Amino acid sequence: KNQVEQSPQSLIILEGKNCTLQCNYTVSPFSNLRWYKQDTGRGPVSLTIMTFSENTKSNGRYTATLDADTKQSSLHITASQLSDSASYICVVRVNAGNNRKLIWGLGTSLAVNP
Amino acid sequence: DVKVTQSSRYLVKRTGEKVFLECVQDMDHENMFWYRQDPGLGLRLIYFSYDVKMKEKGDIPEGYSVSREKKERFSLILESASTNQTSMYLCASSLTDTLNTEAFFGQGTRLTVV
Numbered sequence: 001k002n003q004v005e006q007s008p009q010s011l012i013i014l015e016g017k018n019c020t021l022q023c024n025y026t027v028s029p030f031s032n033l034r035w036y037k038q039d040t041g042r043g044p045v046s047l048t049i050m051t052f053s054e055n056t057k058s059n060g061r062y063t064a065t066l067d068a069d070t071k072q073s074s075l076h077i078t079a080s081q082l083s084d085s086a087s088y089i090c091v092v093r094v095n096a097g098n099n100r101k102l103i104w105g106l107g108t109s110l111a112v113n114p
Numbered sequence: 115d116v117k118v119t120q121s122s123r124y125l126v127k128r129t130g131e132k133v134f135l136e137c138v139q140d141m142d143h144e145n146m147f148w149y150r151q152d153p154g155l156g157l158r159l160i161y162f163s164y165d166v167k168m169k170e171k172g173d174i175p176e177g178y179s180v181s182r183e184k185k186e187r188f189s190l191i192l193e194s195a196s197t198n199q200t201s202m203y204l205c206a207s208s209l210t211d212t213l214n215t216e217a218f219f220g221q222g223t224r225l226t227v228v
Contacts, residue, residue, distance in 0.1 A: 034216070043118070043204050043219030044157075089156070102217075106156045 002027045004092050004105035012111045017080055021108045023073040023090035031095035035064055035075050038087045038107070047075070047088075080112045117141070120205050120220040127227050133192040135223050137205030146188035147206040147217065148172075148180060157204065163188055195227045 004025045013019050025033070032051045036044035048059045050066040050073060057064050061084075063076045077084055090105040121136035139146065147162040149172075159172030161180040169180050177199060181189045188207075192199055202224050206217040 041123075041222065041224075043206070043222050045219070046216045049216070091157075102159070104157045106154065 002092075002094055002101075002103045004090055004103045006088075006090050006105040006108050008108060009106070010109040010111070012113060013080055015080060015082055015112055015114050018076065018078050019080060019110065021075045021077075021088050021090075021110070023075070023105055025071050025073070025090075025092045025103070027071075027092045027094055027103050029095060030068065030071075031093040033066060033073050033090065033092045035062075035073075036089040036091065038089060040086070044089055077110075082112050082114060085110060085112045118205055118207050118218050118220040120203075120223050122223050123221065125223060125225045127192075127195050127225065129196060129227055131192075131195045131227075133195050133225070133227075135190040135192075135203055135205075135225070137188045137190070137207075137220055138186050139188075139207040139218070140186065141207070141209070141218075142185065143207035143209050143218075144185075145208045145210065145215075145217075146182065147208075148178075148188065148190045149204045149206065150174070150201040151204055151222075152201050160190065192225075195225075197227050199225065200227045201225060 007022045034049045035047045038044040048064045061078045066073045087107040087109050089107040092103045094101045118139045127133050148160045149157045151157050158174050163169045163182045179191045204222050205220040208215045208217045
């Protein structure tokens with residue numbers, strides 16, 4: 001069964017600290033993995049996409065990694081800011097002929113406190 | 115910038131009412147999607163459309179219908195609203211259905227059915 005699991009479910013950190021969010025997936029065949037940031041009461045916004053051949057990709061203070069062998073991805077946030085408080089959602093794309101589908105994780109809720 | 119606009123941020127409707135949720139995108143995207151998002155369940159695809167007047171069922175189409183008469187507009191219809199349809203509804207659009215294409219989301223409509 002195609003699944004995407006994220007951990008932790010929620011996280012509280014102090015402003016300026018770093019954190020790492022995890023995404024494990026059992027999806028086949030894997031096409032790509034995308035991280036979204038969703039502010040409270042808003043729609044998700046894409047942070048980065050990881051394809052099979054990519055190991056690391058950065059977008060400002062956000063760095064995503066992908067290990068296709070262990071089917072794990074992480075999102076590392078450096079020097080956190082109050083505006084990083086949001087839900088971070090991992091989504092994996094399945095692509096096999098006519099089966100083109102997105103498998104969504106439940107997200108990690110991050111609170112950055114001053 | 116891509117803009118996906120949902121007609122309402124908040125809606126309160128009565129059980130049995132017919133409800134229309136409207137979504138407009140301004141970037142000539144081919145694909146449009148309707149999701150609902152519930153705590154503990156994540157984003158679930160209700161319907162999507164890859165062309166005008168074309169629609170396909172997602173994972174949870176029961177109780178919903180859609181309409182796409184123009185490329186830029188995708189409407190979600192709750193034929194007879196029920197309390198279990200209380201949820202956050204998110205519209206999204208993407209340029210094509212190629213593998214790495216990004217979905218852009220609207221701000222969401224929080225629907226309460228009483």
